[in-house]
Amino acid sequence: MSQTLTASPAGRTLAEIRPHRGRRQGTVYLFLLPATAFFIGFVAYPILWVFDESLMRAGSDGVRHFVGLGNYLATLQDPIFWLVLRNMALWGLITIPVQMLIGGLIAWFIERHTQQWRGFFRTMFFLPVVTSVSVVSLVWAQIYAPYYGIAQNYLQVLGITMTDSALGNPATSIYALIVVNIWQWTGFSMLMYVAGIANLPSEVLDAARIDGARGMRLAGSVVVPMLAPVTKSLLLLGIIGTLQTFPIVQLMTGGGPSHSSEVFGTDIFRQSFVLGDTNTGATLSVIVLALAFGLTLAQIVFLGARLGGRRAAR
Amino acid sequence: MTTRIAGLEPANLTVHLGLGLVLLLWMVPEAYMVSIAMRAPETVFDPTLFTWPLTFDNFVTVIKDNPLPSFFLNSLIVTVATVILVLAVSSLFAFAVAVLRLPGTTVLYAVLLTTLMVPMASLVLPLAILLKTFGWVNRYVGLIFPYVALGAPFAVVILKAFMEDAPKELFEAARVDGCTPWQTFIHVTLPLVRPALVFVAIWQFIVTWNEFFLALIVMTENEMKTVTIVPMQYSGLYMANPGALFAILTIIALPLIGLYVLVQRAFVRGLLAGAVKG
Numbered sequence: 001m002s003q004t005l006t007a008s009p010a011g012r013t014l015a016e017i018r019p020h021r022g023r024r025q026g027t028v029y030l031f032l033l034p035a036t037a038f039f040i041g042f043v044a045y046p047i048l049w050v051f052d053e054s055l056m057r058a059g060s061d062g063v064r065h066f067v068g069l070g071n072y073l074a075t076l077q078d079p080i081f082w083l084v085l086r087n088m089a090l091w092g093l094i095t096i097p098v099q100m101l102i103g104g105l106i107a108w109f110i111e112r113h114t115q116q117w118r119g120f121f122r123t124m125f126f127l128p129v130v131t132s133v134s135v136v137s138l139v140w141a142q143i144y145a146p147y148y149g150i151a152q153n154y155l156q157v158l159g160i161t162m163t164d165s166a167l168g169n170p171a172t173s174i175y176a177l178i179v180v181n182i183w184q185w186t187g188f189s190m191l192m193y194v195a196g197i198a199n200l201p202s203e204v205l206d207a208a209r210i211d212g213a214r215g216m217r218l219a220g221s222v223v224v225p226m227l228a229p230v231t232k233s234l235l236l237l238g239i240i241g242t243l244q245t246f247p248i249v250q251l252m253t254g255g256g257p258s259h260s261s262e263v264f265g266t267d268i269f270r271q272s273f274v275l276g277d278t279n280t281g282a283t284l285s286v287i288v289l290a291l292a293f294g295l296t297l298a299q300i301v302f303l304g305a306r307l308g309g310r311r312a313a314r
Numbered sequence: 315m316t317t318r319i320a321g322l323e324p325a326n327l328t329v330h331l332g333l334g335l336v337l338l339l340w341m342v343p344e345a346y347m348v349s350i351a352m353r354a355p356e357t358v359f360d361p362t363l364f365t366w367p368l369t370f371d372n373f374v375t376v377i378k379d380n381p382l383p384s385f386f387l388n389s390l391i392v393t394v395a396t397v398i399l400v401l402a403v404s405s406l407f408a409f410a411v412a413v414l415r416l417p418g419t420t421v422l423y424a425v426l427l428t429t430l431m432v433p434m435a436s437l438v439l440p441l442a443i444l445l446k447t448f449g450w451v452n453r454y455v456g457l458i459f460p461y462v463a464l465g466a467p468f469a470v471v472i473l474k475a476f477m478e479d480a481p482k483e484l485f486e487a488a489r490v491d492g493c494t495p496w497q498t499f500i501h502v503t504l505p506l507v508r509p510a511l512v513f514v515a516i517w518q519f520i521v522t523w524n525e526f527f528l529a530l531i532v533m534t535e536n537e538m539k540t541v542t543i544v545p546m547q548y549s550g551l552y553m554a555n556p557g558a559l560f561a562i563l564t565i566i567a568l569p570l571i572g573l574y575v576l577v578q579r580a581f582v583r584g585l586l587a588g589a590v591k592g
Contacts, residue, residue, distance in 0.1 A: 010532070012560065014512075028410065028416060028495050029416060030408035030412055031406045031407065031409055031414065031416075031495070032406070032407055032416070032419065032422060033400070034403040034406060034423065035403045035404060035406065035407035035426065035466050035470065036407075036422065036426070036464060037460050038403060038463040039425075039429065039463060039466075039467075041459070041463065042441065042444075042459055042460045042462075042463035042464070043429050043432060043437070043463050045440075045444070046440030046441055046444060047436075047440070049440040049443065049444070049585050050439065050440050051568060053440075054437075076443070091345050109329050109332070109333055110333065112399055113325075113326050113329040113330075114326075114329070114330065114333070116418055117330060117333075119578075119582075120578070121333055121337065122578070122582060123574070123575060123578045124337055124341070125337065125340060126339075126570055126574070126578070127341075127344065127574070128340070128344075129520070130345075130524070130544075130568050130570050130571055130574040131344065131570070131571060131575075132523075132524050132541065132542050132566055132567055132570065133524055133526055133542070134526060134542050134543065134544075134545040134546060134566075135347070135545060135563045135566055135567045136343070137562075138545055138549055138559070138560075138563055139343050139344075139346060139347045139563065140343060142350065142353070142556065142560075143343060145345060147359075147361070148359040148360070148361050150359060150362065150363055152361065152362075153361035153362065183340070183343065186340075190583070191585065192585075193341075194582070194585075195582075195585045195586050198586050199586065206360075207588070210567070234428040237409075240431060240433055242432070243433040243435060243436075244433035244434045244435045244436075244527075245435075245524040246434070246435060246526065246527045247527065250530075251545075253547065257433050258428065264433075264435050264436075264528065265435040267436075268435050268436070268438065268439060269438070269527075272439045272442075272443070273439075273531065278439060278443070279514070281439045282439060282440070284441070285435070285437070285439055286433050286436070288433055288436040289432065289433075289436045292431045292432065292433050292436070293428075293431050296431045
């Protein structure tokens with residue numbers, strides 16, 4: 001507070017005190033201006049642009065024509081689009097719960113059973129999150145590589161024989177990529193649950209223990225429900241994260257072989273920047289946006305999730 | 315009391331051993347990366363996690379042959395500028411919403427939050443066109459401005475929550491003392507939410523440093539590339555020499571890992587202080 005006092009001009013009397021509102025009301029809105037300007041320029045305007053572009057088609061004469069929902073109908077008839085949807089569903093349905101489960105268990109053991117080693121474990125398990133995703137992708141490509149990769153060699157010891165590269169087989173490529181995503185992002189779920197567990201009221205845990213609830217029963221009946229807000233945040237972030245999946249796939253398989261691991265990110269990239277078809281790229285962008293908005297609103301309405309969570313960008 | 319090993323009770327020792335085992339497994343890719351980077355040409359294609367002997371030759375070669383410092387400089391300029399702008403823009407906005415409570419701000423706040431639902435995949439195409447129009451392709455601002463727009467809403471959420479948790483009397487006292495809103499912002503509010511600012515700065519740094527999609531599209535000239543997108547071109551260049559490639563990957567990965575280890579205490583403190591409440 002002393003800072004505040006010295007900051008105010010000396011010799012000021014009560015009569016001179018200006019309230020926040022009043023004649024300064026106009027200028028205080030300037031506080032909102034920078035963030036709003038960035039939002040309009042780099043979020044709102046681009047979104048309006050993709051909507052417009054998705055309703056147009058560039059003709060052979062180079063002139064844009066309004067085609068209504070024509071691009072959408074064409075996209076829905078593209079078998080690759082359905083492969084993308086299947087892969088996105090697999091990605092979300094596998095990565096989100098697995099990362100929650102492993103991350104949650106690790107967090108539980110770290111928070112409840114370690115003292116001196118707590119900081120060490122928390123930091124180490126989070127390291128994959130801060131490892132550059134392009135590095136992660138190239139290292140895992142090497143792990144999966146046939147002949148000189150370690151996956152084939154060591155899985156053989158466990159009795160699992162990989163006849164060919166997991167990335168080169170259309171039947172397994174998407175799962176091989178999902179494993180990489182789980183490896184990279186489990187530490188994020190872990191740290192979110194660490195924060196949740198650390199903030200649990202200790203009386204509740206103590207009371208439950210005295211009542212005879214121990215170990216797994218304590219976790220199941222008391223802790224899991226109390227961590228629901230963290231779980232909801234992770235679900236929300238997981239779905240947005242799934243929809244923006246790109247670097248791992250682009251760098252490891254490029255969406256192949258024969259589109260078997262194609263995701264929205266690689267499909268939009270291919271259509272817009274490789275094939276130069278911005279109308280189809282825009283149509284896919286709108287579909288991704290609609291899915292993200294729809295799924296988020298559904299969680300807010302049905303699960304009471306809040307958009308105050310954290311944004312995982314990759 | 316039963317026998318204690320390293321000050322741990324048997325049950326706790328089991329938990330530590332279990333966690334350690336999982337951690338060892340989890341660290342295999344990181345160890346593999348360093349291991350390949352330190353191999354001689356004879357052993358580089360061995361399908362084992364570790365080989366012997368170790369060598370630093372690959373590091374010497376790639377540092378001598380490649381302009382790695384310039385890529386780091388690009389990443390540093392983009393990341394630091396983004397972090398500073400995000401902190402400035404979002405703390406101003408959060409202050410107006412949480413402390414000044416100006417009429418109409420709740421609606422604007424809700425609109426701003428919709429950004430959190432927008433996946434980067436749906437924005438790369440329009441942003442690429444927009445940046446081309448402005449002549450911002452291969453310019454630092456071409457990455458910084460979109461990153462600020464996408465990062466600010468999350469920062470606003472965190473900072474707003476911290477400002478709302480702060481004792482109201484402090485802001486009231488500042489007003490009675492004759493502070494202008496600007497003075498209240500600088501001298502009262504910012505010091506109060508310091509842990510939140512630190513937390514936001516660290517997270518924004520990690521996210522910006524590692525962003526790949528937009529950087530790939532905006533930075534096409536070699537001199538402008540950030541460290542996240544350079545491994546791609548080297549994977550082609552060093553196809554037959556994985557030792558050199560993985561030396562580059564190690565050099566690219568280690569600074570951010572080291573930085574996180576240095577600041578993790580402050581980061582986790584911010585997280586525990588309620589950054590995750592929402």
